[in-house]
Amino acid sequence: MSAGVSTWDRRPKRKLADRDDLLAKLFMLPTAVYIIGLVALPFFLALLFSFSDVTTGNPSLDFVGLRQWRTILSSSVFWTSFWNTIIFTGISMVLIVVIAHILATVLVKDFKGKWFVRFCVLLPWTTPVSLAAVSWLWLLNSIFSPIDWVLRWFGFIESNMYYLGRPVLAMGSIIAVHVWRIVPLATVIIMAGLMAIPSDIEDAVEVDGAGFWRKLWEIDIPLTLPITAVAVLFGAILTFADMTVVFILTRGGPTQSTQVLSSWAFFKGIEGGDLAQGAAIALFLFPLLLAAAIVILRAVRHREVM
Amino acid sequence: MRAPDTESPPEGGGLSMAHVVEVRGLKKHFEAGDVRAVDGVDVATSPGEYLVLLGPSGCGKTTLLRIIAGLEDPTEGEVLIGGNVVNGLPPRARGIAMVFQSYALYPHKSVLDNIDFPLKAAGLDPQERRKKAEWAAKLLGIDQLLHRKPRNLSGGERQRVALARAIVRDPSVFLLDEPLSNLDAKLRTSARDELKQFQERLGTTTIYVTHDQVEAMGLGDRIAVMFQGKVRQLGPPKEVYSDPADTFVATFIGSPPMNLIDRGDHLLGFRPENFLPVDAINGRGGNVLEVDVQVHRIEYLSGDRHVYATVPSLGRDGAHIIARIPPTVDVPVFDDRDQRFAIHERDLRFFDGNTGERVPPRPVRS
Numbered sequence: 001m002s003a004g005v006s007t008w009d010r011r012p013k014r015k016l017a018d019r020d021d022l023l024a025k026l027f028m029l030p031t032a033v034y035i036i037g038l039v040a041l042p043f044f045l046a047l048l049f050s051f052s053d054v055t056t057g058n059p060s061l062d063f064v065g066l067r068q069w070r071t072i073l074s075s076s077v078f079w080t081s082f083w084n085t086i087i088f089t090g091i092s093m094v095l096i097v098v099i100a101h102i103l104a105t106v107l108v109k110d111f112k113g114k115w116f117v118r119f120c121v122l123l124p125w126t127t128p129v130s131l132a133a134v135s136w137l138w139l140l141n142s143i144f145s146p147i148d149w150v151l152r153w154f155g156f157i158e159s160n161m162y163y164l165g166r167p168v169l170a171m172g173s174i175i176a177v178h179v180w181r182i183v184p185l186a187t188v189i190i191m192a193g194l195m196a197i198p199s200d201i202e203d204a205v206e207v208d209g210a211g212f213w214r215k216l217w218e219i220d221i222p223l224t225l226p227i228t229a230v231a232v233l234f235g236a237i238l239t240f241a242d243m244t245v246v247f248i249l250t251r252g253g254p255t256q257s258t259q260v261l262s263s264w265a266f267f268k269g270i271e272g273g274d275l276a277q278g279a280a281i282a283l284f285l286f287p288l289l290l291a292a293a294i295v296i297l298r299a300v301r302h303r304e305v306m
Numbered sequence: 307m308r309a310p311d312t313e314s315p316p317e318g319g320g321l322s323m324a325h326v327v328e329v330r331g332l333k334k335h336f337e338a339g340d341v342r343a344v345d346g347v348d349v350a351t352s353p354g355e356y357l358v359l360l361g362p363s364g365c366g367k368t369t370l371l372r373i374i375a376g377l378e379d380p381t382e383g384e385v386l387i388g389g390n391v392v393n394g395l396p397p398r399a400r401g402i403a404m405v406f407q408s409y410a411l412y413p414h415k416s417v418l419d420n421i422d423f424p425l426k427a428a429g430l431d432p433q434e435r436r437k438k439a440e441w442a443a444k445l446l447g448i449d450q451l452l453h454r455k456p457r458n459l460s461g462g463e464r465q466r467v468a469l470a471r472a473i474v475r476d477p478s479v480f481l482l483d484e485p486l487s488n489l490d491a492k493l494r495t496s497a498r499d500e501l502k503q504f505q506e507r508l509g510t511t512t513i514y515v516t517h518d519q520v521e522a523m524g525l526g527d528r529i530a531v532m533f534q535g536k537v538r539q540l541g542p543p544k545e546v547y548s549d550p551a552d553t554f555v556a557t558f559i560g561s562p563p564m565n566l567i568d569r570g571d572h573l574l575g576f577r578p579e580n581f582l583p584v585d586a587i588n589g590r591g592g593n594v595l596e597v598d599v600q601v602h603r604i605e606y607l608s609g610d611r612h613v614y615a616t617v618p619s620l621g622r623d624g625a626h627i628i629a630r631i632p633p634t635v636d637v638p639v640f641d642d643r644d645q646r647f648a649i650h651e652r653d654l655r656f657f658d659g660n661t662g663e664r665v666p667p668r669p670v671r672s
Contacts, residue, residue, distance in 0.1 A: 025427025200410035203377050208424035208471070218423070222414045 011036045043286075049279035056273035068280040077256055078281065085285075086261040088175060089239045094178045096235050097228060100186035105220070107187070125184035133248040136177050140164055140249065164250050167257035174258050178245045182238055186231040193227030194220065214227060226300045233296040240289055261285055327374055327479050327513060332383035333367055334535075343369040344380070345535030345618040351479075354509045356502075358526030360516055362558070367438040367515045368483055374402050374513065375481050388478055398427070403472035404481040409464045409489065411456040411471075417443070418452040421470045428475065442470040446504075461489045462497055469501075472509065480505070480512040486521060498524055519559050523547065531555045548577070550655065554661035562612065562628045566657070567621035572668060573657040574620060578612070578630035580653040582618045582648040593651040596672060599627075600644055609633040617647075620670070 016022065053064045072078045103121055107114070124132070139147055151157045164170050198222070205215050221228075243263040246252060252259035252267065261281055269278010327498035328350040333341045341427055344366045348503035351357045359367040372378040384391050392400050393540050403424075411420050421442055425435040444450040446466040456464055463484060472480060485501070486494045502525055505512050516522055522529050523543045530540045531554075550556035556564040559638065565581070567574040584596055597617050605612040611631040616624040629647060639645060656665045 198408065198410065200406045200408045201373075201412065204404070204406060204410035204412075206377060207375060207397040207402070207404045208475075209396075210423070211426040211427070214427055218415075219412060221407075 015218055024295050032100050046279040046283055050283050054275045054278050056275060064276075066219050067242070068276045072277060072280050072284070078261075081259045081261045081264040081281075082251075082258045084171070084256075084258060085240065085262075087171065087257075088260055089236055090174050092178050092182070092239045093232055093235055095175070096182050096186050097190075097232060099183050100231065101178065101221075101224075101228070103183065103187045104190040104194055105216075107191055121187055122184050124180050129244055130247075132177075132181070133244075135251065140173050156234075164254075167254060170250050170254060170258045174249060177249065178239060178242065181245070182235050184301065185238075186235055189231040189234070190224060195225035196227070197223050229296050229300045233293060236292055236296075237289055240292075241285060326386075326388065326511065328386040329370070329374065330383070330384045332370065332373060333376065333381045334366070334373060337382045341363070342535045344373065344554055345534075347383075347535075347537050348536060349530055349540065351511050351513065354511055356505055356512050356514065356525055356527045358514045358516060358522040358529045358531055360519060360522040360529050360559075361532035362527075363517055364490040365532040367517075367532045370484055370532070371404075371481050371513060371515050373567060374479075375402055376400050400655060401478040403475050403477035405465075405468045405472050405478070405483065405485045407437055407484045408492060409456075409468040409488070411429075411464060413456055416455055417452050417467050418458070420456070420467055421474055424475045438474045438476075441468075445473070445507075446470045450477045456533070459617045462493050465489065465497060469504070473510075478511065478587060480510050482514045484516050485514075486516070487518070494521075501525065511618075514622055519561070531558060533558070549664075550575075553657050553666055558654065561574060562630065564655070567617070567625040567627065568623075568659070569621050570658045572665060573656060573662070574670060575655040575657060576649055576653055577629045579632065581627065581629040581647055581649045582631060583639060584648040585637045586631070586635040587650070594648050595651055595654070596646060596648045598644055599629075599647045600624075601639060601641060604641060610641060613639055615647075 040148060048061070050068055051063060051065060052061045053067070054061050107118055107121065139145060148157065161170070164173055201219070201223075205219055210218065241262050243260065243266055244262040246258055246260055247266070250258045252263050265278045265281035265285075268281060270277050272278070330348055331342050332347045335341065336343055340437055347366075347370060349357070359370060363369045367369060374387075376385075376392065376395060376399075385393055387400050387402070397404075410424065411494050415423065415495065418439060418520055421439045422435055429615065430438070439448055440449065443452060446469055448463060448466045448470060451459065451463060451467075456467065459467065465488075468485070475478040482501075489497055514521075514525060526543055528540060528542055529546045530537045531546060532538065533554050539555045541549075546555060547559055550559065550564065553566060553573060553575070555648060556566065561578060562578050564575045564577055597616050597619050598612075599615040601613055601615045605614070610665060612631040613631060614626070615629060616626055618624050631637075651667075651670075654667065654670065656668055657663060658665050
């Protein structure tokens with residue numbers, strides 16, 4: 001090497017890529033903008049609205065205290081929607097977890113045509129909502145329902161069922177369509193949990209001589225519980241805050257029997273123009289969702305696995 | 307391990323001649339990649355025997371064990387346990403117990419529930435289950451850990467739980483898949499000793515898979531050395547060590563491995579510890595082969611001197627060899643110097659130049 005000329009003699013320069021502190025801020029910026037602009041701002045705006053009398057017709061913001069809250073709490077539609085939301089979420093979640101677990105158990109096995117079954121299971125997830133809505137409206141149509149046609153052909157029913165026209169059947173239909181929509185997501189999550197069980201454990205279960213049900217209850221379910229809880233959390237939030245199915249199929253009817261809090265908030269606040277009450281109804285969901293999320297996340301963390 | 311007061315399972319269970327594993331013409335082909343994992347294996351164990359399947363990774367030893375366990379189906383051949391063909395039978399119907407490399411303890415169950423699980427699956431009544439589980443826990447010295455979860459146990463304790471879970475079912479055969487490989491080196495030696503004592507006490511036929519020749523030599527009554535899906539040699543440790551059936555066994559077993567010198571149509575082999583300075587070997591009787599060696603380097607390893615040298619007179623291109631001089635030999639050996647070494651002719655082994663298989667002795671006078 002020639003004397004005195006080394007690459008290290010040049011003055012060291014810090015490039016942008018070397019400045020970790022600046023990079024961290026730069027990379028966080030889009031997320032921060034997104035969360036503040038599209039989550040935090042609307043949330044606090046809604047909170048503000050719920051204590052005012054703002055409507056689409058009269059956008060001036062007058063503070064009215066708890067009046068909007070008192071109004072919705074004394075409304076019978078609110079309580080109908082509240083219990084409907086609980087029933088809708090509860091029954092949906094039970095069905096989703098059970099069906100998703102069964103599908104996941106089948107799909108982690110090796111069999112011929114597995115890719116086709118997987119494709120079919122994931123199909124509802126990839127179907128555009130509008131297309132799914134049209135199909136379901138046709139399937140559940142009061143006059144042209146193919147389900148009714150098949151049932152009539154077999155002689156199970158005399159006349160049409162009017163799925164969306166009777167309170168219990170309407171709620172059943174809403175739940176069925178929602179379960180159909182969420183099951184693929186839950187299946188994929190639970191499948192990941194089942195595949196994460198080490199193959200040595202699977203072999204040990206076989207050597208120890210446990211049958212299908214014992215393996216299911218003593219090994220598979222306990223070991224997939226944490227990830228199932230995550231699936232339940234996602235599913236519950238998607239169900240609790242969902243209004244698409246109700247909006248498309250029944251618009252809350254007949255006689256509010258399928259009205260849920262999120263759909264009622266939409267009808268009141270956006271279609272009815274009463275932004276303040278819509279905000280108050282929508283905000284009522286928030287503490288419930290928060291509580292559910294905290295309970296589930298804690299359960300997952302404290303669960304003694306691995 | 308503390309001495310247990312009951313030496314046999316509560317409900318009898320001793321041994322009989324029928325409790326032997328035998329495989330006949332066993333083959334296993336995996337479609338994916340067209341792998342012949344097991345390529346024609348015939349092995350039979352005798353009652354109470356400790357049989358070790360030894361080989362490098364990918365030699366088919368674990369696949370063979372899994373086929374015996376019933377976790378894999380063979381492509382061809384038969385598996386017999388206790389004299390009956392068990393092909394197609396599920397693992398639970400074969401009277402086997404298996405300890406896995408990872409131990410495969412159920413992470414959400416306590417030690418007691420882990421040990422109890424196979425008994426529960428077998429449908430035993432709770433009283434008997436408790437008796438058996440406590441017997442097994444006591445035998446392995448883990449009776450004070452019964453209510454802990456696996457993640458709160460050390461590696462050695464986990465291994466004992468896995469063993470306890472294996473013995474409660476009173477199996478006719480233990481299948482152990484590298485049960486020591488997850489332990490650190492220090493613990494491994496004592497665990498190996500415990501494992502051997504434990505097996506001797508129970509007297510249960512054991513098939514043990516390992517890639518570690520030290521474990522194999524130390525534990526096995528017989529060793530089956532496997533390579534590329536075939537058993538290359540089956541015999542007691544001493545025989546496998548000093549009379550290897552081919553060059554693979556010769557070089558796989560022993561550390562440093564057997565020296566092999568290419569002599570055209572055949573290979574000349576000898577163990578490093580048999581090749582000594584001429585002064586150290588005189589007076590032991592028998593025909594002795596004396597040669598000049600050029601010493602290149604000497605290593606001191608746990609008291610032994612490992613001498614790296616060439617022996618030009620024995621093979622072409624200067625025949626590189628390693629000699630291992632035990633601490634009891636104090637003849638001086640120097641780097642970069644020619645010296646006279648010797649070996650008894652009875653310690654020379656000969657292998658075919660093409661197939662690598664053992665052949666009768668040839669004249670080696672240089």
